[in-house]
Amino acid sequence: MTSKDHFGGGSQLEELNGFTNPGLPEHKPRVTDRDPKAAKIAERQVAAWFILSMVGTIWFIVSYFLFTPGETMQSIRLHNTSVGLGAAVAMFSIGAGAVLWAKNLMSDHEGIDERHDIGGSEEDQAVALEILHQAKEESGIARRPLLRNTLIAALAIAPLPAVLVFRDLGPLPGDKMFNTLWGKGVRLIQDPGGIPSTESERPIRAQDVTIGSAYHVLPSGIGNEENAEHPLNEKAKAAVLLMRIDPKELKEEPDRKEWSHEGIVAYSKICTHVGCPVALYEHQTHHLLCPCHQSTFDVTEHCKVIFGPAKRPLPQLPISVDSDGYLVAQSDFPEPVGPTFWEINHP
Numbered sequence: 001m002t003s004k005d006h007f008g009g010g011s012q013l014e015e016l017n018g019f020t021n022p023g024l025p026e027h028k029p030r031v032t033d034r035d036p037k038a039a040k041i042a043e044r045q046v047a048a049w050f051i052l053s054m055v056g057t058i059w060f061i062v063s064y065f066l067f068t069p070g071e072t073m074q075s076i077r078l079h080n081t082s083v084g085l086g087a088a089v090a091m092f093s094i095g096a097g098a099v100l101w102a103k104n105l106m107s108d109h110e111g112i113d114e115r116h117d118i119g120g121s122e123e124d125q126a127v128a129l130e131i132l133h134q135a136k137e138e139s140g141i142a143r144r145p146l147l148r149n150t151l152i153a154a155l156a157i158a159p160l161p162a163v164l165v166f167r168d169l170g171p172l173p174g175d176k177m178f179n180t181l182w183g184k185g186v187r188l189i190q191d192p193g194g195i196p197s198t199e200s201e202r203p204i205r206a207q208d209v210t211i212g213s214a215y216h217v218l219p220s221g222i223g224n225e226e227n228a229e230h231p232l233n234e235k236a237k238a239a240v241l242l243m244r245i246d247p248k249e250l251k252e253e254p255d256r257k258e259w260s261h262e263g264i265v266a267y268s269k270i271c272t273h274v275g276c277p278v279a280l281y282e283h284q285t286h287h288l289l290c291p292c293h294q295s296t297f298d299v300t301e302h303c304k305v306i307f308g309p310a311k312r313p314l315p316q317l318p319i320s321v322d323s324d325g326y327l328v329a330q331s332d333f334p335e336p337v338g339p340t341f342w343e344i345n346h347p
């Protein structure tokens with residue numbers, strides 16, 4: 001029974017609208033309808049696509065472990081290209097197999113459906129059910145166990161790459177976010193834009209920091225041998241913004257009055273939302289602005305959040321001056337820098 005049979009062909013529509021239904025062009029049976037051998041070949045081709053999809057998924061998993069990205073761009077490219085290729089083959093092959101199945105093996109009878117009211121009567125619902133049964137028969141899913149099983153297998157393993165991608169979210173940061181290169185007596189130096197060598201370090205004298213100025217600052221010693229393995233990581237964690245404000249404008253908590261020096265204050269540059277560098281300082285309002293999602297921090301009140309999605313203030317670096325008049329840290333940050341995370345209360 002066809003859809004045309006259910007809805008009485010085009011006659012009702014013609015009566016209502018007064019037009020002549022040109023009908024369908026002559027139906028040409030496909031080679032797979034005429035030749036059982038061709039149908040068998042098509043069936044194998046579809047199964048081959050589903051098997052290729054499985055190969056793509058397995059390739060994704062194997063290359064994920066085989067080509068672990070290292071420190072070089074080349075290794076990262078190799079990893080991304082390889083897993084990307086696996087995912088593309090896995091997804092494309094399922095789609096290609098399904099299209100070939102529909103084009104060559106599912107029933108291709110043609111029919112005309114008239115528009116009808118939305119919401120079916122019981123009779124229509126029974127008809128719909130019958131059509132569903134008919135579709136099941138015509139798709140051959142019950143009669144062709146090879147196709148059904150390979151499709152089910154391909155779909156079943158297709159989500160595995162997602163599991164591996166989620167694995168990349170870990171491991172948990174542990175205590176990595178709780179320690180930076182700052183410590184008692186470490187000098188504040190100007191950020192030259194790269195990794196400063198010991199010779200090129202430019203420490204900051206407190207008397208050179210004028211009211212209204214702001215400096216991008218790093219800890220002295222970041223280019224030393226002991227940090228040579230991951231200098232960029234260390235730099236990213238320890239980056240600081242240094243500003244000088246008229247001390248009368250600072251609203252400091254009693255327990256933090258000793259953390260600044262004559263209006264010079266230092267705060268972590270890593271946004272507490274998701275970690276972008278907070279790089280914009282408005283010296284008239286004393287606001288620090290994160291360009292990523294516009295979180296705004298008030299420097300006069302310990303960088304509390306006054307706008308945007310960040311949930312906690314920027315951590316403050318306690319500073320003082322050494323005997324030569326250079327700015328130094330009193331300690332590491334008393335709290336973790338960077339985005340808020342679930343372990344933040346467990347140093």
Ligand code: FES
Nearest residue numbers: 271273290293295
């Ligand atoms: S990372 Fe700064 S506001 Fe989102």
